[in-house]
Amino acid sequence: MLTEALQRYFGYTTFRPGQQAVIEAVLRGEDVVAVLPTGTGKSLCYQLPTKLLPHATLIVSPLLSLMQDQVEQLKKMGERRVIALNSFLNRAQKQHVLATLSQYEFIFTSPEMLQQPDVRAVLQTLPLSLIVVDEAHCLSQWGFDFRPDYLQIADVFQQHGRPGILALSATATQQVLADIKHYLRLNEPFELIQSVDRPNIRLMRERFTTQEEKLQWAFSYIEAAKGAGILYTQSRKKCEHYAQQLLARHVRVAYYHAGMDMYDRQLIQQQFIAGELDWIVATNAFGMGVHKDNIRHVLHDVFPATVANYMQEIGRAGRDGEPAIAVLLYAQGDEQLVTYVATEDIPNDVQVDLYTQQVDPYDIVRHGAASDTQFRVLHYWLQQKNAQQVKHLLGELRLEKRKQIEAMQQIVSTAACLRQLVVNAFGQVVEEKPTECCINCGATYELHVVMDKKAPLAMDVNWQMRLHALFPL
Amino acid sequence: MKFKQLLLYLLQSFREERTVSAPYHLLKGKRSGQTIQDVGLFSLYAYFGILPKLARTRFDEAIDELVQEGRLTVYEDGYYMVHQTINEAPPYYDGWHYRGHEHVFFARLSLAVQTLSQQQAGDLRFVPLQKDEAVQQYVRDFLRWAHYETGTIGRVLKEELMLVCSELSEQQAQRLLLRLSGAHVTGYSWAQLALFYDETQLDTQLSFVSVLHTVLAHIERLNVPLLQALTQHIKVDTVVTHSALQTAQLYNEGHTLEQIAQLRRLKISTIEDHIVEMAMSDATFSLAPFVNEQDVANVQMLVEQLQTRKLKPLKEHLPHMSYFQLRLILAKGGRSSC
Numbered sequence: 097m098l099t100e101a102l103q104r105y106f107g108y109t110t111f112r113p114g115q116q117a118v119i120e121a122v123l124r125g126e127d128v129v130a131v132l133p134t135g136t137g138k139s140l141c142y143q144l145p146t147k148l149l150p151h152a153t154l155i156v157s158p159l160l161s162l163m164q165d166q167v168e169q170l171k172k173m174g175e176r177r178v179i180a181l182n183s184f185l186n187r188a189q190k191q192h193v194l195a196t197l198s199q200y201e202f203i204f205t206s207p208e209m210l211q212q213p214d215v216r217a218v219l220q221t222l223p224l225s226l227i228v229v230d231e232a233h234c235l236s237q238w239g240f241d242f243r244p245d246y247l248q249i250a251d252v253f254q255q256h257g258r259p260g261i262l263a264l265s266a267t268a269t270q271q272v273l274a275d276i277k278h279y280l281r282l283n284e285p286f287e288l289i290q291s292v293d294r295p296n297i298r299l300m301r302e303r304f305t306t307q308e309e310k311l312q313w314a315f316s317y318i319e320a321a322k323g324a325g326i327l328y329t330q331s332r333k334k335c336e337h338y339a340q341q342l343l344a345r346h347v348r349v350a351y352y353h354a355g356m357d358m359y360d361r362q363l364i365q366q367q368f369i370a371g372e373l374d375w376i377v378a379t380n381a382f383g384m385g386v387h388k389d390n391i392r393h394v395l396h397d398v399f400p401a402t403v404a405n406y407m408q409e410i411g412r413a414g415r416d417g418e419p420a421i422a423v424l425l426y427a428q429g430d431e432q433l434v435t436y437v438a439t440e441d442i443p444n445d446v447q448v449d450l451y452t453q454q455v456d457p458y459d460i461v462r463h464g465a466a467s468d469t470q471f472r473v474l475h476y477w478l479q480q481k482n483a484q485q486v487k488h489l490l491g492e493l494r495l496e497k498r499k500q501i502e503a504m505q506q507i508v509s510t511a512a513c514l515r516q517l518v519v520n521a522f523g524q525v526v527e528e529k530p531t532e533c534c535i536n537c538g539a540t541y542e543l544h545v546v547m548d549k550k551a552p553l554a555m556d557v558n559w560q561m562r563l564h565a566l567f568p569l
Numbered sequence: 570m571k572f573k574q575l576l577l578y579l580l581q582s583f584r585e586e587r588t589v590s591a592p593y594h595l596l597k598g599k600r601s602g603q604t605i606q607d608v609g610l611f612s613l614y615a616y617f618g619i620l621p622k623l624a625r626t627r628f629d630e631a632i633d634e635l636v637q638e639g640r641l642t643v644y645e646d647g648y649y650m651v652h653q654t655i656n657e658a659p660p661y662y663d664g665w666h667y668r669g670h671e672h673v674f675f676a677r678l679s680l681a682v683q684t685l686s687q688q689q690a691g692d693l694r695f696v697p698l699q700k701d702e703a704v705q706q707y708v709r710d711f712l713r714w715a716h717y718e719t720g721t722i723g724r725v726l727k728e729e730l731m732l733v734c735s736e737l738s739e740q741q742a743q744r745l746l747l748r749l750s751g752a753h754v755t756g757y758s759w760a761q762l763a764l765f766y767d768e769t770q771l772d773t774q775l776s777f778v779s780v781l782h783t784v785l786a787h788i789e790r791l792n793v794p795l796l797q798a799l800t801q802h803i804k805v806d807t808v809v810t811h812s813a814l815q816t817a818q819l820y821n822e823g824h825t826l827e828q829i830a831q832l833r834r835l836k837i838s839t840i841e842d843h844i845v846e847m848a849m850s851d852a853t854f855s856l857a858p859f860v861n862e863q864d865v866a867n868v869q870m871l872v873e874q875l876q877t878r879k880l881k882p883l884k885e886h887l888p889h890m891s892y893f894q895l896r897l898i899l900a901k902g903g904r905s906s907c
């Protein structure tokens with residue numbers, strides 16, 4: 097029955113592991129916590145039930161880009177009754193959306209929007225079949241992306257007679273799970289916890305004394321590599337610089353970062369998906385919405401600040417299930433750089449005092465005593481807590497970031513199995529090690545790649561030819 | 570024309586009568602009385618607001634380079650002297666009429682092209698590369714209006730583009746096409762185009778604005794109904810500032826300047842600024858209520874004689890005229906024909 101619906105609405109013939117059990121529980125109206133690694137069809141767990149249940153589904157999503165991507169994917173599948181109720185809408189658009197909300201099957205929104213009285217009022221009268229909380233680990237202080245505004249989601253809906261809640265999370269540590277159940281007030285939820293492990297990705301690591309050696313290794317690797325890959329780096333400048341060096345080595349490469357026009361970013365992404373580019377040098381802005389299954393390599397120029405980010409970024413490789421390689425690069429001193437970048441936005445105690453002493457707190461930004469981001473953090477917390485509490489909280493936050501970085505440093509320095517270490521960080525264990533496991537288990541760089549190169553139309557063809565390629569008829 | 574060349578050309582056009590920042594405000598399309606009046610005074614309509622996102626640091630860098638290359642001297646008070654005469658005129662721009670909206674036109678065009686190219690390829694499951702909701706809505710309406718379901722308008726759009734492109738230079742047409750994407754062709758980023766043409770990204774973007782302005786001018790003239798439908802509200806022909814618009818309304822209702830000043834609780838000089846803006850923006854604006862024909866002729870002759878558009882020397886020769894009257898005549902007289 098369910099497989100029939102799957103075929104009818106989505107054109108698939110089988111479920112991926114875990115999907116069916118979650119969907120069945122959702123259809124029974126139960127609360128559900130599902131931990132599924134990214135790229136394993138998380139969204140289907142609410143998309144299919146929505147088609148089968150009588151009323152709409154509300155999806156609360158913390159990231160605008162994630163929301164936009166999910167909306168686009170649904171529209172691409174021909175789903176028209178999709179709406180995103182987010183801060184991109186102006187006043188008039190928002191009023192219009194609210195007035196016509198009952199027409200939609202999929203309603204995406206952000207935790208911030210849920211706090212607005214007019215949005216709440218409409219949602220409380222709207223018949224819903226299901227509430228989805230995406231990236232639910234964001235509501236745990238123990239999670240890597242704690243979002244305080246997530247804590248209030250449960251307040252929007254009455255405990256009695258509310259529809260089932262499906263909480264989707266990428267982490268399954270006991271603390272995170274306990275927080276999710278507690279703050280969402282879940283009612284004896286059905287739990288499905290799938291391994292975050294991606295056995296087809298080999299976890300490699302290379303250590304160097306100098307930055308120069310590290311880069312030379314990376315460039316040589318990329319030059320010789322077969323199949324598509326991503327080189328992640330930290331700054332926009334480095335993206336551009338590395339791409340330039342690789343272009344000089346005749347690699348089909350482009351850079352990608354958030355400083356580019358939206359349209360430019362889309363073009364580069366499209367070229368990569370179409371197989372016209374082999375490599376992307378990117379900041380962590382790249383990845384969301386890149387639906388390319390045959391990425392074979394992910395390199396990290398500098399290690400990410402959290403294990404979660406590391407997993408998410410390497411998880412973009414090998415979506416097709418074929419072997420892929422992730423290489424974590426390290427040169428002496430990288431940890432200082434990572435720590436600096438990860439903690440620079442957290443205000444210090446002096447800044448907390450400065451904020452409270454000013455008549456116009458924004459003066460601390462005007463006088464150069466704090467960055468805009470630091471100001472926003474201060475502003476948010478000092479509305480709800482006193483200075484002493486905020487200092488304590490920021491201290492904890494710094495500590496948490498350092499702990500995350502230390503966990504990554506361990507992966508950088510360990511002589512033990514990388515896979516076990518990474519998977520343990522998510523509160524899970526490796527069930528069975530693949531043959532090609534990690535650098536410390538003797539995995540190799542040998543990869544048999546079926547090439548998927550597409551030569552784009554040459555740039556210097558005349559305009560008539562390019563126009564004809566766009567419109568062959 | 571490269572960015573630095575254009576800067577020198579503009580500095581030259583300001584006749585060293587403004588500070589070195591004047592081209593920056595002009596290119597950004599700053600909506601201040603000074604910049605807008607300068608557009609009229611120095612006849613710089615074409616370049617107003619052609620780089621709305623230009624960063625000050627990028628501008629300063631270019632100025633520094635020009636100084637180092639010995640093509641420009643900047644004095645401590647911000648005034649300058651140009652050492653190299655630029656005789657080559659910049660390519661076609663019509664900044665005054667488009668003010669950055671040309672990029673909205675391009676966004677619509679590119680989405681229409683992507684959609685219709687996908688339709689010809691028989692695959693309508695695609696992710697639009699243009700993310701702006703207003704653009705997507707516009708193109709949806711456009712496609713419905715054009716009876717997209719018949720499956721033939723891709724062919725018509727192709728013919729219209731062919732017609733417009735054959736009016737452009739080979740390279741201009743190539744630049745336009747290289748930014749467009751479809752089912753089996755992907756457009757190129759600014760960085761990729763800059764590498765291809767061996768120029769800076771800013772130069773690439775600057776050329777592209779000229780291409781778009783040229784394309785828009787041809788669309789207006791040629792029989793290309795689909796392309797014309799994509800240009801709605803792209804061209805502006807109103808006064809610039811919101812405040813000036815309110816003044817214009819009262820003025821057109823027949824109020825005197827004094828009455829408007831009183832009604833709006835503004836200084837009379839501010840209202841005069843607005844009137845000057847109106848004179849510049851509205852081709853049909855009549856100077857008759859403010860100056861007589863003889864005065865206009867006198868001022869124009871004097872500008873030729875003295876080779877200046879500075880108010881002070883003009884006023885010395887025509888003491889019976891007010892600064893307001895002089896500015897009005899200069900604003901109207903400096904209007905470019907296009």
Ligand SMILES: [Zn+2]
Nearest residue numbers: 513533534537
């Ligand atoms: Zn291992």
